[in-house]
Amino acid sequence: MEALIDTREEFQDLWGIYLPIGVAVAVIVFALVFFTLVRYRRRGDELPRGREGPPIVEGLYALVLAGVVVFLLAMTFRTDDEVTALSADPGAEVDVTAFQWGWRFTYPGEEVTVVGDDRRPPTLVVPTDTTVRFTVESRDVIHSFWIPELRFKRDAFPNREDSFDLSFEEDETVGRCAEFCGLAHGEMTFDVVAMAETEFRDWLETQRRAGGIQHGEPSS
C-alpha cells in the first residue's frame, strides 16, 4: 500500500527549513547594521575615503546566495512533488462544488450529498487513515478550498475540475473559502469531521436511507 500524503507534516518540515534560515539572515543583517552604526559613528569632521573592494568579494557572496537558493529549491521541489501527487487508488472520493456563498460535498457512487451556505455551514465528513480524493469546481466566481489544519488549499474555478489528495487523522476542524468571492466570503466556511473508515461507511449508509441530502446546521 502506498504511503498516505500528510500535507501538514510536509508543510511543517519545509517550514522548519525556511523559517530558521530566514530568521538567521535577519539576525545577521540587523546585527551588522547596528554594529556599523556604533563602530562607524561620526567622530570628527574628516571625510572617510571609501575605496572599492575587489568585486571578487561580491562574486563569492553571490555564489553563496545562489547555493542557498539551490538548496531551498531542491527542498521545495521535493515537497511539492509529495503534496501534489495523485494516488492511483484513493480510499474515498469527494466532489466539492463551491458557490456564492457555500459548499456542496458529493460522495460519487454513494448517492450522498451535503450542502450548506454562509448561514448554515455544511459538514465535510471524511474517513481517516486513507487517501481522500477531492475534485473541486465552482459554480460561479473563483473560490478556494482551504483547511488551515492541513496547511493546504486549492482554488475552485468555474468550468474547470481540479483534483488533489488529502489524508486525515481523527479530529474535528474547520475549512473555509480563501479566495475573495464577494459579500459573504468571510462566512463561507465548513466543518470537517474525520472518523474511522467503518464509522464513515455507517454514516454514508445512514445518509442514504435518510434521503441522501443533508443540509448544514444553522451557525451559532
Next chain:
Amino acid sequence: MTVGAEVGAGTAVAKAPPGGLLAWVATTDHKRIALRMAIVSFGFFLIGGLFALVMRSELADPGIQLVGRDTYNQLFTMHGSTMVFLVLTPLALALAVYIVPLQVGAADIAAPRVTLAGHWFVVAGGLTMYSSFLTDHGAGKAGWTAYYPLSGDSATPGTGMDLWVIGVILVGVGLTLVAACLLATIVTLRAPGMTMLRLPVFSWTMLATVLMIVMSVPVLAVGMALLLADRLGASIYESSGGPIAYQHLFWFFGHPAVYIMFFPYLGITAEVVATFARKRFTGYRPLIVALLVFTGLSMTVWAHHMFTTGQVANKYFSLTSTALVVAAGTEYFAVIATLIGGAILLRTAMLFGLGFFLQFLIGGLSGVILASPPLDYHAHDSYFVVAHFHYTLFAGSLFAGFAAAYFWFPKWTGAMLRESLGRIHFVLIVLGTNLTFFPMFLLGYDGMPRRVADYASDAGFTGLNRLSTLGSFLVALGVAVFLWNIFVSLRHREPAGDDPWEGHTLEWATSSPPPRYNFRSLPPITSHAPVLDRRLAAADTAAKPKRGRRR
C-alpha cells in the same frame, strides 16, 4: 506670481510662461509638476490610510460593528487600489521627475508637456475611481486585483465597478507617459561627462523602474480595457480559460509592479545612506548588475501569485522568484558595504532610510517563504500575505518615502524640516508599523483569511487583531506629527542653503529650490558622486600647504 524671472542666462524663451492659475495647472517646469504629483499622491495616501483605520477599527472585535460587509469590501478594494495605483507608484515617479533631471545635470525633463499630461491622466484616473463611491452600487469592490468572474458584470453589477476599471486604465496611461519621459531624460539628456556608469544610484534604480513600467503597465491597461469590454457585453473572459487568462494579464503587470514600488525606494535609501555615512556609495557596479538582473527576472515571476490555481508551472515560477534572492542580496550587500568605514550621522532621513532597509528585509524574507509553492498552499490569501506585502510596501517603501521627504525637502523648499519632530515621527511610526503588521504573520499562519470584515469569536484571532488595530492608530499619530512638521517648518523657516547634508550628487550643486532651468554651472563629472568629488578635492587642496600631498 512670475515664473520666468529665474530663467538662466543664455536660455532662449520665445514668450513668457503663463502665471497664476494657469501656471499651477499647466507648468512645464519638471520641479513644479513633480511637487504637484507628490502633493496629490500624499493626499490620496491620507484618504487610503483613513480607509485602513476604518477597516482596522472594524476588525478590533469579532462581529460587525462599524461598517457592513459591502462597505468593508469597497474599503479594502479602494485602499489597495489607492495605495498601489495612486500613491506608491506615482509618488516614486514624482520624486524621480524632480530629482532625476537634476542628478543627470539636465535643464528640464524630456518632453515636459507629456509628463504634465501623464500627471493629469493619473489625477483623472484617481478621480474617476473615487467617483464610483457616488453610484448606486457603491465603489469598486472586487479587490484591487479584480479577479474575473467576480469583477464581471453579473457578479459585480453597477456603474461603480465600471468607473473603477476606467480609472485604472487612465492611471495606467498616465504612469506610462511619465515613465517614458523619465526614460528619455536618462538616455538623452545627461550632461557632458555624465556617462551611464557615472549615473547616480537613485537615477539607476529609476531607470530600472521606468523600464519595468513601460514593459508591464501597458499590459495592465489592456487587461483592464478587455475587462471593461467584457462588462459592457463583449464576453471576452467568459470562456473556460478566461478567468486564468485575466490573472496572467493582471500579474504580468502586478508582479513587476511590486518592484516598481521597491526600486525607487531602494535608490533613495542608497543615496541617503551614502550621504549620512559621509562616504561614496560602495559596490556601485555590482549594484547596477544586480538591478539589471533583477529587472530581467522581474518579468518572469508573475505566476507565483497563482500557485494555488493548479494551472501554472509552479516549479518554474518558484525558481525564478527564489532566484531574486541573489540580486536582492547583492543590493543589500552594497548598502552595508557603504556603512562600513563611514562616518555615520543619524539624521531623521538616515533613520527612515535604515528603517526601510531593515523592515523591508522582513518583507523580503517572508517573500522567499511565499515563493515556495508548498508553503504558499497554506499562506496564500491569508493574513500572512497581508503582513508580507505591508512589510515591503509600508514598512519598506513608505519609510523610504519619508526618508526622501526629510532628505530632499530642503532642496524643494529651501527650508529644513524639524529634526526633533522628525525623530518623534520616526519612533511613533516604527512602533506603530510593527505593532500593526507583525501580528498579521501569526494570524495568517493560524488560518485567518484576508479580505474579511469579521472572524469567529472562538477562532483565537481577537487579541492579535486588537494589537494590530492599536498599532494602526500609532501610525496615524506618526503621520499627523509629520504633517505638523511640514506646517511648522514652512511657517517658521530655517533656511537650508544649497547643500545642507554635504550631498554627493548634482542636485546639491545648485540653489534650493533650483532655478527654472536648474543649473548656472556644473562641477566636473568624473564619477557617480561629482559633488563629493569636488568636496574631497577642496579638502586635498586645503591640506596641501600644511602636510603636502599624501597620495
